[in-house]
Structures are given as C-alpha cells and as structure tokens.
Amino acid sequence: MTDAPHPEYTLRPATPVDTDGARRLMLDTFYEEFGYGYVPEWHRDVIDIAGTYLDDPRHLLLVAVHNGEVVATTGVRSAGPAHPPHPRWLAERYPHGTTAQIVRVYVKAEHRRHGLARTLVRIASDFAATTPGYDRIYLHTNARAEGAEAFWRSMAKEVFDARTTGEHGPGVDTVHFEIPMPHNATLVWAQEGLVAPGDSRPEHRADQGKIPAT
Numbered sequence: 001m002t003d004a005p006h007p008e009y010t011l012r013p014a015t016p017v018d019t020d021g022a023r024r025l026m027l028d029t030f031y032e033e034f035g036y037g038y039v040p041e042w043h044r045d046v047i048d049i050a051g052t053y054l055d056d057p058r059h060l061l062l063v064a065v066h067n068g069e070v071v072a073t074t075g076v077r078s079a080g081p082a083h084p085p086h087p088r089w090l091a092e093r094y095p096h097g098t099t100a101q102i103v104r105v106y107v108k109a110e111h112r113r114h115g116l117a118r119t120l121v122r123i124a125s126d127f128a129a130t131t132p133g134y135d136r137i138y139l140h141t142n143a144r145a146e147g148a149e150a151f152w153r154s155m156a157k158e159v160f161d162a163r164t165t166g167e168h169g170p171g172v173d174t175v176h177f178e179i180p181m182p183h184n185a186t187l188v189w190a191q192e193g194l195v196a197p198g199d200s201r202p203e204h205r206a207d208q209g210k211i212p213a214t
Contacts, residue, residue, distance in 0.1 A: 009071070009111075011119060019049045021070030022063055028127040029106045033145060045077070045103070052077070057133050059136075060127050061104070062118045072107040074120035076127055080138060081176065085167040090160055090176060094138040100128035101180065102139040121155060121179075129182045137179040144173045152177050 004053040012020060026046045045052040053061035053075055064072035079101045080094030096099075102124055107116050128134045139156065143149040143163060156177035 002083075009114070009116060009122065010063065010065040011116075012065070014049070014063045016050060016054065018063050018065070018070055019054075022061065022073050023047075023049055025070055025106055025108060026104055027075055028108075037068070037107065047076070058114075058131055060124060061182075062120045062123055064107075064111070064120065066111060071111040072116040072120060073104050074117070074124050075100065075104040076124050077103055078134075081140065084141075086162070087160070093159075094136060095180075098133060098135050100137045101135040102137060117151065122182075125179050125182050135181070137181060138176070139179070140174050141171050142175045143159060143175050150174060155179060191213075 023046055036092035049061065049090055053059045056078075058078045062074045063070045078099070079096050080099035081101075085206050102121060105117055105121060106117050121145040138159075139152070140162075141148045141152050152175070157177045158175060158179050162176065165174075167174055173192040
C-alpha cells in the first residue's frame with residue numbers, strides 16, 4: 001500500500017529554532033515507543049543537536065514542520081557502526097569518515113502515512129551523495145518498532161540481521177542496512193532548493209522550501 005497523499009508540509013534542514021521541537025520528538029520516541037528511554041551512550045546527539053548536526057558541514061538534520069511544530073526528523077552523521085557492540089567486520093565495512101549514517105528517522109504518530117519519512121530519507125541520501133568524502137550510506141534499525149523493518153526493506157538492502165546476537169541488549173532487535181548511493185543527486189538538491197550542491201555550510205541550511213510529501 002502506498003502512502004496517502006498530503007497537501008504540503010515544510011521540509012527543510014533544521015535551524016536553531018527547530019532544536020527544541022526535534023529533541024522533544026526524539027525523546028518522546030525513546031520513552032513512549034521504544035520503551036527504554038534516554039540512553040546516554042546512544043543518544044548524545046539528541047542533547048547537543050546544534051553541535052552535532054548544525055555546526056558540522058558534513059552532518060545534517062532534516063525536519064518536517066506542520067503548523068509550526070516539528071513532526072518528523074531525519075539525520076545524517078559521519079559515522080559507521082562501532083565495534084563493540086557491533087561485529088568487527090561490520091565496523092570495517094562501514095568506517096567512520098567515509099560512511100554517511102542515516103539516523104533519527106522519527107515521525108509523530110498522527111502524521112504518519114503521509115510519506116514524510118520516505119521523502120526525508122531520500123533527501124538525506126541525496127545530501128550524502130553530494131557531500132565530498134562519503135562513499136556508502138548505512139543505517140541500523142530496531143525491528144521491534146512498528147513498521148520499521150518493512151519500511152527499510154522497501155528502501156535499503158539488508159547487510160546483517162543481528163536479532164540473534166542481542167547486540168543492543170533486551171528489547172532491541174537490530175537489523176543493519178545499506179542504501180544505494182543515489183545518482184543525479186545534484187539535480188534533486190537543486191530542484192528542491194535545500195542546500196546548494198557541494199555547499200553544506202551551516203548558514204545555507206536556513207534556506208527553506210515547501211516540498212510536497214510523496
């Protein structure tokens with residue numbers, strides 16, 4: 001089943017005014033949906049959103065805003081899976097620096113099924129493709145989260161199903177994925193007017209554009 005169409009959300013790179021709303025959405029997801037709450041070793045970026053995403057030109061936080069509220073997020077960080085807890089071979093396949101990791105793909109419950117997550121991930125992948133130094137796009141997900149596994153299998157290729165290893169501890173079933181590096185991403189960025197291709201300076205992340213959710 002395809003996502004239902006929705007007239008319009010504002011999708012854009014996050015600015016300082018978005019940090020509180022993005023943090024609130026992330027923390028609500030940890031506590032209300034994942035059930036394990038804030039874990040410092042996993043969620044340091046949530047406390048320092050500006051330092052992690054806004055101040056690093058190779059990182060990005062995208063938000064979807066509806067009536068002034070941040071209702072969805074998606075991030076890109078220059079990081080691969082760490083060993084431990086992940087297998088050494090996985091860390092070597094996706095090294096820090098050259099790996100663009102997709103993170104914090106969260107949508108507020110009442111705004112789901114409008115294509116927001118899919119659109120944000122596509123834009124984040126285009127950002128990775130147009131940012132110098134990235135050669136792979138990686139992510140992992142908790143397959144216990146409703147709809148997460150099916151969503152990522154529709155966009156990415158499974159690399160390692162870690163559910164039998166319990167690498168993240170009780171309550172987390174981890175599956176690792178890779179998203180193919182997009183082609184013609186420069187054209188997509190130019191069309192959507194978010195960040196000029198090859199120019200990811202923080203001051204240019206304030207450029208806003210209304211993008212229909214697809």
